[in-house]
Amino acid sequence: MNIGDVSRLSGLPAKTIRYYEDIGLVEPLRSNNGYRAFRESDLHKLAFLGRARSLGFTIDDCRNLLKLYQDRDRASADVRQIALGHLDRIDEKMAELAAMRETLSHLVEACAGDHRPDCPILADLAAEEGETPAETRRTARNAR
Amino acid sequence: MNIGDVSRLSGLPAKTIRYYEDIGLVEPLRSNNGYRAFRESDLHKLAFLGRARSLGFTIDDCRNLLKLYQDRDRASADVRQIALGHLDRIDEKMAELAAMRETLSHLVEACAGDHRPDCPILADLAAEEGETPAETRRTARNAR
């Protein structure tokens, strides 16, 4: 299979597949003409990678998952550990975003959003430490 | 004020402040010795930037917010527009993360996490299109 074929079959852009080869995630053979020659197993790996990435696993996670995937003697605990770590990262990010959302939505609500220059959003961003107006503030801030 | 002073006062790393000068967000003066000489107004800008960044605004948003901040004739609607756009981005990301979390937590629950090699997580990642086992799948996937 050429790169176009695996690209279609795996759903990954050809660019991405070349990149994955670059960083050693797949090692396709080469045809006489210099074209990459992908085996079924390469296609499986790429599909695996695509799915792992779509779940938000980092490339490094993917590398480890792939290793475990190909290790018939793996312990499912190792896989679970990676997934749990990723879940933690997701939860952290969600909390961070939720805090930002909180603060921001309060500010947006408080802003008239008309032709006048008065704007609680700017007021908040410009606020000196200490002269906090209401309790719309100090929410997302302290999270980071 | 030297860079160390504004760094302490604004809470931003000196590296970041230099970077912000690089990309034109602040323009401190220079002392005879070549040191950056920050005015009060520069400090205000930097604090403003720090707060905007902590709310997740992109540098580009920050640039626009700063412009509006310094424009006495601004319309609060313009500020609100930027904030609303950012809120949308936050919501998108949260939805994405929530979908991943969903799928992933199901898989983690289903995994024994012991010494044995059988692992629903790997099984899911390796699954051929079509032979979907349960409805733990196809959740986060189609979101992206």
Add this chain to the structure above:
DNA sequence: CTTGACCTTCCAGTAAGAGGAATCATTAGG
């Protein structure tokens, strides 16, 4: 034989800085 679809490599750019090296300036202590 040419056209167009594929394929190749290499280079640069993204966001938003972080880390570090080499060098210069300032200041406090002995």
Add this chain to the structure above:
DNA sequence: CCTAATGATTCCTCTTACTGGAAGGTCAAG
């Protein structure tokens, strides 16, 4: 006055996970 410790400067590389594009080789169809 000399020295050591800070603190400042610039410049370069690295990070994540690709994406875009240029310049050029290959292949099948007409």
